[in-house]
Amino acid sequence: MTASSGQWDDLIARIGSGGVLAFVGIAAMWAGGLWFHVLVALCSGVMVWELGRMLGGGVGVRFLGIAAALAILVAGELAPALALPVLLAPAIVAYGQVPAHRPIFAAYTALILLAGFELMAVRDGSGFVWMAWLALVVIATDVLGYFAGRMIGGPKFWPRVSPKKTWSGTAAGWIGAAVVGTGFLAATGSGAALIALSVLVSMASQAGDLAESAIKRMAGVKDSSSILPGHGGLFDRFDGMLGASILLLVLSTLFGFPPEAVQGAQ
Template sequence: MSSDSSTSKWADLAPRVLSAVAMAGIAIFAIWSGGVVYQAMIIVVIGLCMWEFIRLLQPEPSTVPIALGVAASVSLLVSSLGAEAAPGIAFSPKIAVLFVAPLVGAILLTSHRLLCFAYGLLIMLAGLGFLAMGPGPALIWFILIIIVSDVAGYFAGRLIGGKKFWPRVSPKKTWSGTIAGWIGALILGLIGMSQGIFTPLEAFLVPLIAFAGQMGDIVQSAIKRMVGVKDSSNLIPGHGGVLDRFDAMIGAAGALVLLAGVGTLIFAG
């Protein structure tokens, strides 16, 4: 192997590390500060995710992605006024404002309209979920679920291998890794139950949150393959876009909001 090829292999290491440190620093500061600072971070992140998503569906130069990104942030800001009212948040009247950006996008775009509405709404629900969890124990446990599922899946997939989960969309993901992610999440849920964090029902629902995170990653990969791009944007040096970093959490947080809303309807009835 030549020195040139070896150098090029690690050419993006410095920007990746610096970007990761910067993102971690911003996240830690926002979570530690809480309140308006945390809310502002989530609102900005969701606006950027919506902007990147619409750009994927409509890559030609247009003001539509920017407008919908701003609309997503404003909508989430309005809806966040009641975010602390979980668990019934998913079916409260405030949910209506979250439909604005996905619905307007579905009307304005000339193709992929259903995808725009469905995934766009998932982004909005995820944002509301992050605000509802707040910078506290619920958010920490949520992040742990995603991390444990991802780490368990990574090592099981590498060590065990086997049949691919969805080879056409995500060639590296295996069934062994996927199932290991569920098991890791379940173990974490049981640990949380033993500490009084989760009820028995919640502990056994934790793998569903992990699975939603896995599917969030896969769905975003499928969207990028469909439009023929590697990253959602080049906003983060060495990492791609914001959506590339939050795809699993968007799937999991959106699912969490829906589960909370369904649970509220069931027990209220």
């Protein structure tokens, strides 16, 4: 097996599990409401468990994952001011559930729950089209980054944190996001600023990927878990969505969503 062929060894597994995830995700996004809330809650709970597992947590992080999923479901039915303490409660509990790196576990648990809450807010408040835009920007960033990084290669983006990420893959992700943004101009009735927002979301997605890579290197693990063939765990698959969602949470809080600059003259 040559090095060039070996780098594609996980492709079939990635496509298979990625296809299943895409089908489930699209169905839940289309259905919206409780279906989407349940999917977000399940994914968030699993990611909290995976994060605690990476950081050396025991049985307690399993129950924390369940608590996190329930917190998301409850928060989704509350006004933001009331939802915030519900979302932060599992993060406070998280501090005592791992032997080391407790502030990181607590803070990242809070980010996972806030990101999940923002995803539900985008789907509930802005509809399927905007949720599809967000998902496709993150997917394009990941997929084009994966293929460009392996086919083009070149200088590494940040080898100490993510040894496989290249500048070519990073730039390809930005280009893919811009293409997605362009494709959604008519569907969303937005101005050209949506293209810039798409690239910004792509950058936030890549930052989420890098943040998880840093945690895995700190914990000395390759994957967050092994539940997804070719991908590792849900945390490995949705780290980019976490970064993108946190960015949208900040933008939504400051400017509303979608921002007036993106909506153009409407």
